[in-house]
Amino acid sequence: MTSAKKSVIANALVLILSLTVSVLLIDGLCYLFFVKEPPALQGLYRVDDETGYGLTPNFEGRLLTRGPSAEIRVNSRGFRGPEWALDGRPRILIAGDSFTFGLPLDLEHGFVAKTAQRLPGAEVLNLGVPGYGPIQIARTLARECGGLKPRHVFYMYYYNDTRIDGTIADYKTVFDGYLVNRRESDGRERTPEQFQAGLAKRTSTAWKPTDTLRLVHIRTYLSERGIHPRQVIEKMVGVTQIDTDRYVQTRMKPGGKYSEESVGTAARQIEDMASLVRACGARFTMVILPGYGEAYYHLKEPATERLLELLDGRGLDILDLRQFTRPGVSLISWYDAHYSDVGTDMVGNVLGGYLAGAYPDLLSTSQ
Numbered sequence: 001m002t003s004a005k006k007s008v009i010a011n012a013l014v015l016i017l018s019l020t021v022s023v024l025l026i027d028g029l030c031y032l033f034f035v036k037e038p039p040a041l042q043g044l045y046r047v048d049d050e051t052g053y054g055l056t057p058n059f060e061g062r063l064l065t066r067g068p069s070a071e072i073r074v075n076s077r078g079f080r081g082p083e084w085a086l087d088g089r090p091r092i093l094i095a096g097d098s099f100t101f102g103l104p105l106d107l108e109h110g111f112v113a114k115t116a117q118r119l120p121g122a123e124v125l126n127l128g129v130p131g132y133g134p135i136q137i138a139r140t141l142a143r144e145c146g147g148l149k150p151r152h153v154f155y156m157y158y159y160n161d162t163r164i165d166g167t168i169a170d171y172k173t174v175f176d177g178y179l180v181n182r183r184e185s186d187g188r189e190r191t192p193e194q195f196q197a198g199l200a201k202r203t204s205t206a207w208k209p210t211d212t213l214r215l216v217h218i219r220t221y222l223s224e225r226g227i228h229p230r231q232v233i234e235k236m237v238g239v240t241q242i243d244t245d246r247y248v249q250t251r252m253k254p255g256g257k258y259s260e261e262s263v264g265t266a267a268r269q270i271e272d273m274a275s276l277v278r279a280c281g282a283r284f285t286m287v288i289l290p291g292y293g294e295a296y297y298h299l300k301e302p303a304t305e306r307l308l309e310l311l312d313g314r315g316l317d318i319l320d321l322r323q324f325t326r327p328g329v330s331l332i333s334w335y336d337a338h339y340s341d342v343g344t345d346m347v348g349n350v351l352g353g354y355l356a357g358a359y360p361d362l363l364s365t366s367q
């Protein structure tokens with residue numbers, strides 16, 4: 001081999017090594033400045049004998065995100081927002097998890113507040129608690145529905161409601177003001193050592209070299225801002241459905257978080273929820289909130305599809321918001337897996353229109 005060829009090979013190897021080190025360095029910088037998880041809000045949660053945990057009454061704080069921060073205020077009844085007026089207007093209850101609560105947005109940007117803006121003749125109450133599944137939501141409604149006497153109750157379903165932690169009331173608990181898992185994914189009680197490790201993981205933001213080797217942070221940064229090469233190509237040539245087989249295989253594994261058993265349990269709990277709402281004199285509607293893959297790629301979430309099969313013919317009023325999405329339009333914010341204003345606008349408009357059609361009197365403040 002001539003010295004000239006050796007020089008070319010050496011220069012090529014140096015270039016490849018330099019590019020590799022540069023990309024890894026960029027990934028590390030993305031973690032350092034943009035991607036690492038913000039700290040959890042300490043003190044937001046308290047232990048609740050009926051639901052396992054709930055929001056701390058009168059809590060005030062700011063939720064830090066990778067984007068803007070949001071003000072969090074909890075009223076004296078343990079729900080987000082100001083004190084309820086209970087002024088004689090017809091009441092609409094909207095119950096659910098963190099999407100209903102309105103993470104990661106300020107209160108007025110959530111879909112509960114946007115629904116209320118369309119209905120001046122109603123008092124729309126937010127009963128959303130981050131992490132709640134159908135068992136916690138049903139028990140919350142059992143406690144609140146009789147006293148509030150609502151006209152209509154909406155259960156805002158998200159596909160993780162079929163996950164095992166949403167169907168077991170004591171799956172999670174509160175330790176030192178943080179919400180932590182007290183059970184493994186198969187439902188087994190954690191040992192004290194595992195419990196402490198879970199808390200440490202919850203509050204830790206340690207850098208992981210394996211993530212950087214897989215360029216997780218730079219891919220996250222680009223994807224959240226819609227400038228990942230895949231997304232750029234999709235904008236140019238149109239959205240093509242991603243590997244649906246791989247997507248489906250991550251759900252409904254035997255013994256996994258989304259199992260036939262957990263979906264069946266969720267179906268029974270939702271039926272119970274609807275029955276208790278009707279028993280307190282209100283109408284009940286289950287609203288399906290689209291996940292990212294369902295909205296952006298129009299994928300079929302297998303756990304949701306199985307749940308709907310189990311609920312078919314049970315007489316439930318189901319409002320499926322997946323039909324209002326368009327491929328290639330993301331409903332989530334670039335800095336968080338919850339809805340952005342685009343997503344909350346869609347939900348608020350549909351719920352507001354649904355209620356205005358069902359109850360025209362809610363459009364006016366006159367009684």
